[in-house]
Amino acid sequence: MGEILREVALAVITTAIAALILAPTFLILKLLLDAGLEVIFGTVVVFGLLLAYLLRRETTG
Amino acid sequence: MDGELLFVIFIVAVALLFDFFNGFHDAANSVATIVSTRVLSPGQAVVWAAFFNFVAAFGLGVHVANTIGKGIVETSVIDERVILSALIGAIVWDIITWRYGLPTSSSHALIGGLVGAAIAAAGPDAVITGGLKKVSAFIVISPMVGFIAATFLALAVLNIYRRQAPSSVQGVFRRLQLLSAAAYSLGHGTNDAQKTMGIIAVLLFTTGHLGGEFYVPLWIILSAHAAIALGTLFGGWRIVKTMGLRITKLEPQDGFAAEAASAAAILFATQVGIPVSTTHTIAGGIVGVGSTKRLSAVRWGVAFNIVVAWILTIPASALIAAGAYLIAAEL
Numbered sequence: 001m002g003e004i005l006r007e008v009a010l011a012v013i014t015t016a017i018a019a020l021i022l023a024p025t026f027l028i029l030k031l032l033l034d035a036g037l038e039v040i041f042g043t044v045v046v047f048g049l050l051l052a053y054l055l056r057r058e059t060t061g
Numbered sequence: 062m063d064g065e066l067l068f069v070i071f072i073v074a075v076a077l078l079f080d081f082f083n084g085f086h087d088a089a090n091s092v093a094t095i096v097s098t099r100v101l102s103p104g105q106a107v108v109w110a111a112f113f114n115f116v117a118a119f120g121l122g123v124h125v126a127n128t129i130g131k132g133i134v135e136t137s138v139i140d141e142r143v144i145l146s147a148l149i150g151a152i153v154w155d156i157i158t159w160r161y162g163l164p165t166s167s168s169h170a171l172i173g174g175l176v177g178a179a180i181a182a183a184g185p186d187a188v189i190t191g192g193l194k195k196v197s198a199f200i201v202i203s204p205m206v207g208f209i210a211a212t213f214l215a216l217a218v219l220n221i222y223r224r225q226a227p228s229s230v231q232g233v234f235r236r237l238q239l240l241s242a243a244a245y246s247l248g249h250g251t252n253d254a255q256k257t258m259g260i261i262a263v264l265l266f267t268t269g270h271l272g273g274e275f276y277v278p279l280w281i282i283l284s285a286h287a288a289i290a291l292g293t294l295f296g297g298w299r300i301v302k303t304m305g306l307r308i309t310k311l312e313p314q315d316g317f318a319a320e321a322a323s324a325a326a327i328l329f330a331t332q333v334g335i336p337v338s339t340t341h342t343i344a345g346g347i348v349g350v351g352s353t354k355r356l357s358a359v360r361w362g363v364a365f366n367i368v369v370a371w372i373l374t375i376p377a378s379a380l381i382a383a384g385a386y387l388i389a390a391e392l
Contacts, residue, residue: 003229006229007229007232007233007236010221010222010225010229010233011233011236011237013221014218014221014233014237014317015237015240017217017221018214018217018321021210021213021214021217022210022214022321022322022325025206025209025210025325025329026325026328026329029206029329030329030333033333037194037195037198040198040202041198041201041202044201044202044205044206044209045201045202045205047209048205048208048209051208051209051212052208052352055212055352055353056352059352059353059354
């Protein structure tokens with residue numbers, strides 16, 4: 001019983017954190033799109049490449 | 062019943078068949094992660110995905126259908142032959158890529174087909190440059206957003222569950238993945254079915270069967286969602302292996318992050334009326350979760366082949382559709 005309750009609590013926390021990450025992403029994308037297609041394209045591509053570079057640096061070896 | 066109306070009905074049937082095969086070809090992506098992480102069996106997973114593909118008919122709007130119908134090519138150049146050629150271009154390209162097991166985008170094949178047929182019919186001015194530019198930009202933006210959001214979600218999950226026993230983590234994410242797969246299937250259903258809706262609605266509008274104003278009638282919405290849901294139900298899960306296993310190895314928590322992130326990216330695009338590839342987006346999400354472990358965990362050779370097929374999709378389907386239009390114009 002205790003194990004199930006713990007799993008349910010973890011699932012609720014995870015869902016809340018996912019919402020905390022995804023809802024602002026949604027809003028930021030809308031703002032970027034409103035600013036122009038070039039703005040959203042440039043921002044997303046640069047951020048994505050930067051993230052890939054950081055992941056590569058942190059996970060190598 | 063006159064011959065012209067029969068021809069229109071035939072093209073509507075072909076469009077719904079394309080939608081069915083879109084489900085067959087693309088919707089496997091909805092269940093790829095949930096099957097490869099063994100949360101559901103392939104049979105259970107396709108029923109789950111098909112149900113949410115259909116439910117997406119209610120309450121998510123028709124912005125993408127409006128873009129396809131009147132935002133990519135000028136409606137004044139559209140007639141039965143243009144729509145049929147567009148569908149032929151998309152279907153032929155889908156068959157070619159399906160033959161080689163490449164999970165390319167049926168959506169972009171349809172857009173390429175529409176552009177190619179319209180150019181063959183009326184020249185380059187038939188294309189609405191702004192609309193095509195937006196769709197083209199989102200070929201890159203949607204998988205990139207899937208990648209970024211999935212990376213952040215995967216990192217958050219890694220930190221939250223750092224001190225938990227692996228069995229406990231699996232237990233939680235086996236349940237959560239049911240939710241994320243449902244959200245992804247909703248996104249997939251609404252964005253992809255709306256492309257067919259747009260094609261059928263603009264066909265009816267330009268042939269005078271829809272009245273003076275462009276809109277998407279309820280019967281088209283329900284038919285398109287039923288067709289894609291049936292397509293999901295009837296197969297396509299051979300591509301599950303490509304998406305779920307060939308790009309990187311997935312655990313239930315990875316599947317959750319990839320699906321939830323991709324669902325958010327697709328629902329965003331749907332709300333702003335942009336047709337995106339659900340295949341591209343989930344692939345971006347899967348690469349994102351794979352990258353948080355090791356970039357070398359991602360099988361870049363497979364990912365590269367997929368990207369090449371993506372880049373070729375719009376021009377190739379446009380060329381096939383233009384060829385089909387020129388042949389039809391001679392008949």
